[in-house]
Amino acid sequence: MTNDRRQEDFAQRLSRISRERGETTDPDQGRAKRDITDFDYNAPRERHPIRNGLIWIIILGALGAGGYYGWNAMPQDLKDTLTSIVAPDDSMETALATPEAIPETETMSDQGPTLQSPAVVHDGDTPVMLDNIVAQVSLPDDSTAIGDIIPIIRNAQCNLRTPLGSEKVMGVRIENALLPAPLYTFSNQQLAEQLLLNVEAVTQNGADLVNDMDLSGEKTVLDVFVTDTSAPLYLVLQNMGPGIIWNLHAAPDVQIAHVALIGSDFSGAANLQPDTTIEGLLVGDFLPPHQYGADDTPRDCMIRPWRSPQPDWIGSRKSEAGSLLYQNQMYSYTKGYEAYNRWFTGALGVGAAANTVTARDAAHVLLGPVPTEPFTYNGLAGSDIHLMETDHLLIGDSASRHAAAERLHQDLLTAAIGGDFSALNPPAMERDSQ
Amino acid sequence: MIGGRTSFVIFLLILGLPVVVLNYGGLNVGGWISEQTAQYIPEAPDPAVPEAEIAVADPFQWLNDRPALRDTFIPNEMTGARYVQVEKILNPEELLLAGEQAPDAAFLELYAAARAPAQLIPYCSEVVATIGTSCDLVYSQARENREGKWVMDGRLAYVPAVDLGDPSSVENGQLINARATLPYSGDLRPPNDTETRAAMLTQAQAVCDTLRDQLGNCVLTRVSFDVHELWITDLEALPAGTNPQRVEASAEYTVYADPMQLDANGLATLVSEIVNPE
Numbered sequence: 001m002t003n004d005r006r007q008e009d010f011a012q013r014l015s016r017i018s019r020e021r022g023e024t025t026d027p028d029q030g031r032a033k034r035d036i037t038d039f040d041y042n043a044p045r046e047r048h049p050i051r052n053g054l055i056w057i058i059i060l061g062a063l064g065a066g067g068y069y070g071w072n073a074m075p076q077d078l079k080d081t082l083t084s085i086v087a088p089d090d091s092m093e094t095a096l097a098t099p100e101a102i103p104e105t106e107t108m109s110d111q112g113p114t115l116q117s118p119a120v121v122h123d124g125d126t127p128v129m130l131d132n133i134v135a136q137v138s139l140p141d142d143s144t145a146i147g148d149i150i151p152i153i154r155n156a157q158c159n160l161r162t163p164l165g166s167e168k169v170m171g172v173r174i175e176n177a178l179l180p181a182p183l184y185t186f187s188n189q190q191l192a193e194q195l196l197l198n199v200e201a202v203t204q205n206g207a208d209l210v211n212d213m214d215l216s217g218e219k220t221v222l223d224v225f226v227t228d229t230s231a232p233l234y235l236v237l238q239n240m241g242p243g244i245i246w247n248l249h250a251a252p253d254v255q256i257a258h259v260a261l262i263g264s265d266f267s268g269a270a271n272l273q274p275d276t277t278i279e280g281l282l283v284g285d286f287l288p289p290h291q292y293g294a295d296d297t298p299r300d301c302m303i304r305p306w307r308s309p310q311p312d313w314i315g316s317r318k319s320e321a322g323s324l325l326y327q328n329q330m331y332s333y334t335k336g337y338e339a340y341n342r343w344f345t346g347a348l349g350v351g352a353a354a355n356t357v358t359a360r361d362a363a364h365v366l367l368g369p370v371p372t373e374p375f376t377y378n379g380l381a382g383s384d385i386h387l388m389e390t391d392h393l394l395i396g397d398s399a400s401r402h403a404a405a406e407r408l409h410q411d412l413l414t415a416a417i418g419g420d421f422s423a424l425n426p427p428a429m430e431r432d433s434q
Numbered sequence: 435m436i437g438g439r440t441s442f443v444i445f446l447l448i449l450g451l452p453v454v455v456l457n458y459g460g461l462n463v464g465g466w467i468s469e470q471t472a473q474y475i476p477e478a479p480d481p482a483v484p485e486a487e488i489a490v491a492d493p494f495q496w497l498n499d500r501p502a503l504r505d506t507f508i509p510n511e512m513t514g515a516r517y518v519q520v521e522k523i524l525n526p527e528e529l530l531l532a533g534e535q536a537p538d539a540a541f542l543e544l545y546a547a548a549r550a551p552a553q554l555i556p557y558c559s560e561v562v563a564t565i566g567t568s569c570d571l572v573y574s575q576a577r578e579n580r581e582g583k584w585v586m587d588g589r590l591a592y593v594p595a596v597d598l599g600d601p602s603s604v605e606n607g608q609l610i611n612a613r614a615t616l617p618y619s620g621d622l623r624p625p626n627d628t629e630t631r632a633a634m635l636t637q638a639q640a641v642c643d644t645l646r647d648q649l650g651n652c653v654l655t656r657v658s659f660d661v662h663e664l665w666i667t668d669l670e671a672l673p674a675g676t677n678p679q680r681v682e683a684s685a686e687y688t689v690y691a692d693p694m695q696l697d698a699n700g701l702a703t704l705v706s707e708i709v710n711p712e
Contacts, residue, residue, distance in 0.1 A: 051442050188540040196544050203551055203574045416541060416548040418531050426551055428512070428570035429558040431595070 099323035102314055109360050110315035110326070111333070112307060116178060117363035120225070122370070123355075132370055133225045134249060140221050140380040142180040143397040147382050149183075151389040152261070152268065152280045158301035160260050160279065160347050163234040167257055169348055170228060170367050171236035171356035173305050177222035177244045178363040182380070184217030184394040184405050185243065185266050185387065189284075191216055195413055202424045209421055215405045217394065219243045219266075221380060226250045227368030228355075232257040235367070236348065236356075238305035240283075243267040245385060249378045251371055261388070262305055268387035271378040280388045292328070296335040298342040306336035307358045496602045506609060506653050506688055507601050512570055512591035518635070519658040520557045522586045523679060529584055546576035546584045554588035560628055564635040565654060566592030581663075596639065599651025601690035611655060611688040612702040614641070614709045622672075623680035626661050630681060634659070638685035644708050649689050649696065656686035 071079070080101060107115055115121050117139065118130035130137060163169050186194075194216035201207035222244050226233065232255045237246045243265035250256055250273060261267050261280040269278055286301045288294070295304055309316050309330045318326040337352070344352040357365050387393070392408065394401045417423050497504045505515035529546055530536060537545060551574050558569035573589040601607065616637055624630045638657050646652035664678045687705055689696070696704075 055442070188538050192540045192544045196547055199544065199547050200575070203547065206572075412541065412544075413548065415537070416545045418534075418545075418549055418552070423552050424548065426555040426571060428568055429555070429562050431562040431567045 097321055099318040099321045099326065102317050102321060104314050108312060108314055110313065110318070110329075111175065112310065112313050112358065112360040114361035115359060115363070116361075120364040120366050121174075121357055121359045121362040122366035123357050128366060128370055130364055131374065133227075133364070133366060133374055134377040135374040137377045138379040138381065140179055140182065140247070142182055142401075144182040144379075144381050146182055146270075146380060146395065147384040149393060149395070150384055150386045152278055152386050154285060154388055155279050155281050156285065158281065158286055158303065160281065161258060161277070163258075163348055163350075164232075166232060167234040168228065168231040169234045169236060169350045169354060170226075171238060171352075171354075172222075172224060172246075172365050172367065173238040173307055173352070173356055173358045174222070174241075174244075174360065174362050174365075175239060175307075176241040176361045177220035177239070178361055179221040179223070181219040181221045181245050182395065182398070182401075183219060183245075183385075183387075184215075184392070184401055185219065185390055186217035186392050187266070187390045188392075191392065191409070191412065195409060195416065198409075198413070199416075199424060206425075209424060215402070215409055217392065217405055219245060221245045221247055222362060223247050223249060223364040223377075225364065225366045225368075226254050226256060227366065227371050229253045229255075229368075233367075234258045234260070234348075236260045236262065236344075237267075237269070238262040239267070240264050240305055243388075245270055245380070245387075247271055247378065247380055247383075248273075249375070251368070251375045254368075262303055264304070266388040266390050268385045270380055270383045270385045272386060278386050282388060292332060293335075295339050296332070298339040300343070302339045302343045304336065304340060305352075306333055306340045307360075308337040308341075308353065309333045503601060503609065503690065506655060507598055507651070507690070509598055510593060512568065512572070512593055514572065514591065516594065516653060516655050517572065517589040517591045518557070518561055518565075518569075519656065520554060520588050520590060520631075521659055521661045522553055522557075522588075523579070523661055523663060524553070524584045524586065526582060526584065542584075543576065543578065546578070546586065547574075550574040550576045550586040550588065553586055554590075557588065557631075558590055558592075560632045560635060561590055561592050564632050565595055565639045565657075567595045568593045583663075594653070596643065597646075598653050599646045599649075601651045603650060604690050604692060606692050606694070607690045608693050609688055610691055610693065610696065610698050610701050611686055612698065612705040613656075613684055613686045614702075614705045616683045616685060617710055618682075623662065623682050625677035626659075626679040626681035627677065631659060631683070634681075634683040638683065641685065641705065641708050642687055645687055645689060645704065648704070649691055651690050653688045654685060655688040658684050658686075660684075 074082075104110060107113060107119075113121065120128040120130060120133060122128050194214060198209060198214060202209045220242060224235075224237065224246055226235070226248065229251070234257055235248075237244075237259060238261075241264065243263060244267045246259075246261070246267065246269040248256065248259075248269060248271045256273050256276045259269055259272065259276060259278040261269065261278070262283070263280075264283045266282070267280065272278060281303050283304050287304055290304060295302060295306065311317075313330075315326045315330055315333075319330045341352040344350075355367070357367060359365075394404050394408075396404070413421070492498065494504075494508060494510075497508055505513040524546075526536075526542075529542070529549060536542075551571055554574055555571050558571065561569040569590050569592045571588050572591045574586065576584055576586045579585050616634055618624050624634075635657060639654055642652040642654045660682045662680050662682070664672075664676075664680060669676060669678055687701070689701060691701075
């Protein structure tokens with residue numbers, strides 16, 4: 001900076017002289033207007049399109065790269081919030097969906113539909129509720145008093161009765177039933193496996209045994225409403241989760257000729273018709289516990305009842321969105337189903353999908369059309385239960401059954417430890433105490 | 435024109451400088467700050483202030499500020515970073531108490547897992563007699579081997595009985611570890627008994643002591659005892675009463691050192707030279 005104002009003083013003098021002479025024109029008139037700045041003392045401003053272009057490219061590039069990495073580093077919930085603000089419509093949301101942004105819903109899980117009571121799972125798209133099917137409903141609870149237990153001798157040859165030509169094979173294939181069952185049943189092997197988990201929780205993870213001890217043996221109930229009157233029925237009731245008491249409800253004129261149970265746990269059936277025959281296959285009698293890839297290859301007696309992944313499963317959608325975890329899981333389901341279907345077709349003469357209703361979790365299932373008039377619900381109270389035979393069966397009200405199971409677990413655990421529970425976590429040893 | 439080029443260069447420098455600093459200098463800014471903070475020496479307490487009012491400094495604050503080092507170097511706690519791995523092989527009948535009936539075969543694995551802690555905790559007496567001031571069983575498991583015997587594995591965490599050295603004096607340090615099998619004389623591994631295992635623990639600690647003398651710090655982070663059983667045909671050639679269970683020990687040593695001065699290969703060589711002197 002400078003305080004030299006001589007140029008301005010000279011300009012003012014010229015201006016005053018011009019006014020005194022009566023001249024009013026601008027001394028610069030007629031000359032090309034120059035582009036000047038206050039900082040260059042009237043030097044002409046030069047344009048630098050290449051330089052300025054490079055600067056803007058660098059700035060925009062930096063902003064773009066920063067934005068990209070910043071967006072990727074942002075927490076998913078914040079991204080979802082921002083996305084929903086900027087693009088609230090569903091189509092845009094779907095287009096931007098990542099596997100993490102596809103949540104399970106109340107009725108659709110990673111592994112298929114999950115329908116709580118009173119919704120009824122059936123082979124159709126229209127929602128069906130319990131009161132569309134049956135009347136005088138009395139759902140079971142975990143203290144319902146049941147009738148006698150009739151043992152089912154497990155099929156040891158993996159050779160289910162072949163359906164007759166006059167019979168129609170129908171099936172249900174699920175993972176978990178959602179109604180409580182008033183009994184516990186479990187084998188010594190299951191008891192040992194559960195207690196081993198309890199012990200290892202203490203000896204390997206430092207858990208508190210007494211407070212954390214889980215019990216084995218709980219079962220569930222599924223209502224199966226049968227309305228198909230087209231032929232005598234051969235029902236194949238299949239599940240992969242904890243054992244199920246399949247409570248049958250045959251509509252008028254329905255004839256259930258045979259029931260085949262296939263499951264990973266000890267299951268049973270209630271409210272059979274007088275002439276209905278029943279048999280059971282336990283997966284563990286023929287297959288080892290499942291490990292990833294173990295069921296990919298078709299083989300004899302591959303009876304683990306896999307369900308075929310459907311496009312609307314959340315797991316399928318996550319797989320489509322690029323999740324490697326779900327791609328592996330859906331691949332495992334697909335290959336497992338293919339192997340199971342091969343065994344099923346060979347054993348029963350129809351495919352595993354024929355006349356079969358599937359879901360992951362359900363409380364009620366309908367086989368056949370929705371009846372024109374609701375028919376009477378078969379309560380579990382007082383009904384005899386045909387049950388796969390095993391080492392331990394506990395019935396009675398919920399509290400006494402739980403107490404008996406806990407006593408059984410603790411007695412065995414005490415015997416296994418060979419002393420007090422504290423022996424699982426012995427005190428530390430100090431040098432001074434030697 | 436010249437002014438434009440100059441301003442352009444200055445602009446690029448302004449733009450590029452943070453990138454260079456963040457990418458090449460920024461990685462160690464946190465460490466630099468920690469080092470500078472750690473070197474801060476508080477002023478001597480004012481003698482006019484009563485002693486009770488002076489805040490007591492945590493002697494392990496330096497370690498507490500460094501979670502990656504803490505489990506290895508904290509001297510007065512048992513941690514998962516320092517343990518002795520022990521193994522015990524039992525015949526099926528040894529799993530049972532005197533006069534006890536064998537349970538259902540489905541329960542044998544449960545019995546073995548539930549009895550493993552009582553079988554393995556006595557090994558702590560060897561630890562507190564040699565390398566530790568206290569010892570606790572923090573993990574145990576049991577499995578059946580191909581011979582139908584039960585193999586119990588346990589991890590004994592311990593509080594070291596010796597000084598571990600001063601890792602805080604190391605600048606730009608990293609945890610470096612090396613393993614070595616402890617030597618034994620003769621063709622036959624030593625017998626798996628209390629005296630042998632205690633001697634092996636002492637031997638492993640002696641190597642660590644030598645390392646600490648040379649490097650300023652050392653932690654015996656793991657000693658593993660692998661038990662093998664001799665075949666009957668092997669035993670026939672040996673004197674009657676020979677213990678069929680033989681033991682081999684390996685040790686892992688961890689030091690905190692500047693990797694520019696001592697890398698993992700260098701430590702492995704050093705440990706090997708100490709363990710197997712010519």
